[in-house]
Amino acid sequence: MSATSAPIISPSILAADFTQLGEEVRAVANADWIHVDIMDGHFVPNLSFGPDITAAVDGLTMQPLDVHLMIQEPEKWVETYAKAGADCIIFHVEAVESQEAAVALARTIRDLGVRAGFSIKPGTPIEPWLDVLEHFDEVLVMSVEPGFGGQSFMPDQLDKVRALRAAIDQRGLDMTIEIDGGISRDTIRQAAEAGCDAFVAGSAIYKQDDKAAAVEELRQEATL
Ligand code: DX5
Ligand code: ZN
Numbered sequence: 162m163s164a165t166s167a168p169i170i171s172p173s174i175l176a177a178d179f180t181q182l183g184e185e186v187r188a189v190a191n192a193d194w195i196h197v198d199i200m201d202g203h204f205v206p207n208l209s210f211g212p213d214i215t216a217a218v219d220g221l222t223m224q225p226l227d228v229h230l231m232i233q234e235p236e237k238w239v240e241t242y243a244k245a246g247a248d249c250i251i252f253h254v255e256a257v258e259s260q261e262a263a264v265a266l267a268r269t270i271r272d273l274g275v276r277a278g279f280s281i282k283p284g285t286p287i288e289p290w291l292d293v294l295e296h297f298d299e300v301l302v303m304s305v306e307p308g309f310g311g312q313s314f315m316p317d318q319l320d321k322v323r324a325l326r327a328a329i330d331q332r333g334l335d336m337t338i339e340i341d342g343g344i345s346r347d348t349i350r351q352a353a354e355a356g357c358d359a360f361v362a363g364s365a366i367y368k369q370d371d372k373a374a375a376v377e378e379l380r381q382e383a384t385l
Contacts, residue, residue, distance in 0.1 A: 168357075169358055170193050170194075171360065171361045172189045172195060172361075172367065173310065173366075174198075175196075176363030176364050186221045190373070191377060194225045194226070195226050196361045196363075197228045198229050199232055199238075200232070204253065204307075205308035207309055212244075215245040219247075225248035226246055228251065229280060230251060230253070230256075232252075236262075239270050240273060247275055249275065249277075250273075250278065251279065251280050253281070254281055263293065263296075279297055280303060281302060283306060283317075294328060300325055300338055301339045301340070302339070302341070304318045304340050304341065304343055304344070305343050306342075311363070314344065314348040316351065319352065319355040323355050338358050340357045342361070344361060345362065346365065349382045350382050350383065353384075353385055354385065360379060365379065366379070
């Protein structure tokens with residue numbers, strides 16, 4: 162996959178109306194993936210939902226579930242989320258002890274038949290992680306501090322996207338660069354131009370009346 166493929170739009174159900182989760186997932190049937198934000202109240206100062214809600218969402222749709230673990234000790238949970246229906250499991254590099262541990266966890270995730278991803282907070286340098294890209298199927302670049310929806314996009318994080326795109330293309334890797342936080346019709350194009358393939362959007366989709374139209378508008382804006 163490269164930045165010139167069709168953009169992948171992944172609505173974050175964190176911004177959905179939880180009293181109507183079924184309706185909210187069906188409302189974005191034209192999206193490519195569904196983004197599931199798992200927060201434990203420790204790695205980030207917020208709590209969201211866990212494996213049972215993830216499994217319920219999996220039962221509502223055939224769309225791949227992009228599960229973003231914002232939790233400590235992700236190694237204790239990957240099997241649970243694989244069983245809950247995750248198609249990609251993304252853990253934070255700040256939540257593992259070493260690069261060796263991250264590579265081992267990626268292998269565990271792939272052995273479960275699930276795509277493996279890592280995510281990186283705004284203050285964490287990407288350079289050391291460029292060395293281990295081949296162990297992963299996806300990188301999720303945070304363009305806000307993880308923990309809450311509805312924050313402002315941090316354009317300086319696109320430098321990480323550019324570094325990833327250069328490394329991936331140079332080495333001919335088959336990987337997805339996804340971006341998460343503050344993605345809207347005003348910011349998505351610069352992320353696409355920097356080299357992102359996939360785009361998480363919470364507020365920009367779920368705070369609109371016509372969610373399917375919002376997905377399509379984002380896709381158009383991200384198509385170069
Ligand atoms: C933030 C989450 C995001 C969040 C994005 O910690 O990882 O996925 O839902 O929300 P918006 O698109 O509103 O910034
Ligand atoms: Zn997320």
